[in-house]
Amino acid sequence: MAVRTIEVRERVMARNDELAAEVRHRLAAAGVTAFNLVSSPGSGKTLLLERTLAMLGAELPMAVVTGDVQTQNDADRLARHTDRLVQAVVTGGACHLDARQVLAALEALDLSEIRLLFVENVGNLVCPAGWDLGETAKIVVFSTTEGEDKPLKYPTAFQRASYAVINKVDLLPHLDFDVELAMANARQVNPDLQFFLTSARTGEGLAEWCDFLRRQVAGPVLA
Ligand code: MG
Ligand code: ZN
Numbered sequence: 001m002a003v004r005t006i007e008v009r010e011r012v013m014a015r016n017d018e019l020a021a022e023v024r025h026r027l028a029a030a031g032v033t034a035f036n037l038v039s040s041p042g043s044g045k046t047l048l049l050e051r052t053l054a055m056l057g058a059e060l061p062m063a064v065v066t067g068d069v070q071t072q073n074d075a076d077r078l079a080r081h082t083d084r085l086v087q088a089v090v091t092g093g094a095c096h097l098d099a100r101q102v103l104a105a106l107e108a109l110d111l112s113e114i115r116l117l118f119v120e121n122v123g124n125l126v127c128p129a130g131w132d133l134g135e136t137a138k139i140v141v142f143s144t145t146e147g148e149d150k151p152l153k154y155p156t157a158f159q160r161a162s163y164a165v166i167n168k169v170d171l172l173p174h175l176d177f178d179v180e181l182a183m184a185n186a187r188q189v190n191p192d193l194q195f196f197l198t199s200a201r202t203g204e205g206l207a208e209w210c211d212f213l214r215r216q217v218a219g220p221v222l223a
Contacts, residue, residue: 016131019099023106023134030111033216034119036133038157039141040150041123044167046074047200048141048209049118053081056210060217061113065089065105066120067097074120085109096128097121103134115217125150129157136216137162144168144177151186158189163196165209170199 027034037045049064056062063085066074075088087105089097102119109117119135121128129138140161142150145168151158158164164186166179179197186193196212198205 013130016099019103020132020134023099023103026106026111027117027134027136030114032111032114032117034117034133034135035163035216036119036121036128036135036138037141038121038125038128038138038161039123039143040125040146043123043141043143043146044200045120045123045141046077048165048167048198049078049120050081051200051203051206052118052210052213053078055206056116056213057082060116060214061085062116062118063087063109063114064118064120065097065102067091067101067122069093069095069122078120085114091122095122095124095126096131097133098131099133116213125154125157129154129160139163139165141165141167142182144171144175144179148178148182148185151182151189155189158186158193161190161193163212164193165196165198167198167200169197169204170202 039045046066053062062082064078065087066078067089068074069091072088072090075086079086087108089101089105091097091101097119119133138161140157140163142164144166166182172179183195196205196209198209200206
């Protein structure tokens with residue numbers, strides 16, 4: 001019985017990897033950079049994306065695919081900042097997005113019109129780390145209201161990510177959260193991680209974040 005379960009899981013993951021390769025191929029052909037945001041629930045992914053759309057949306061054509069277990073609240077919040085290009089995926093209970101869902105969301109987007117794609121994954125630091133969605137890179141978001149040991153408890157999410165956003169830095173004066181320790185823990189599991197310290201609420205650190213995003217978009221931005 002156990003052996004059979006493993007085989008099914010391997011087939012599912014192999015199929016996901018094929019679909020992720022198709023997503024990656026389409027994005028590359030259209031010159032779109034894509035980031036897959038993974039985090040626990042409540043780290044501030046949606047607010048970070050709202051602020052990003054508000055600050056960069058006029059200059060850099062962006063689209064968002066947002067996954068939620070049950071509602072499309074996040075997509076509704078994001079859609080207020082842009083006329084188009086927000087795709088909601090309601091996973092109906094599933095705790096991560098898979099490449100099939102992203103590929104389906106891409107069908108509804110005109111990739112020739114966008115340069116930057118965000119995938120806001122389901123809030124969950126465990127399995128989203130293991131599913132390739134065809135992204136350019138994963139970005140792990142965690143916040144100062146979480147423990148500094150998050151990277152040690154959920155190492156895969158930090159190992160698979162290229163970038164880490166430590167959000168809610170505006171709350172630091174009220175918390176015992178040790179930023180240096182959190183970064184050291186994250187580097188322990190992934191020495192190559194690049195960090196951003198942000199407060200999506202106050203805007204602290206968002207200028208650096210937006211500069212980074214501009215640099216990730218290759219070539220001139222068409223109006
Ligand atoms: Mg969200
Ligand atoms: Zn899952």
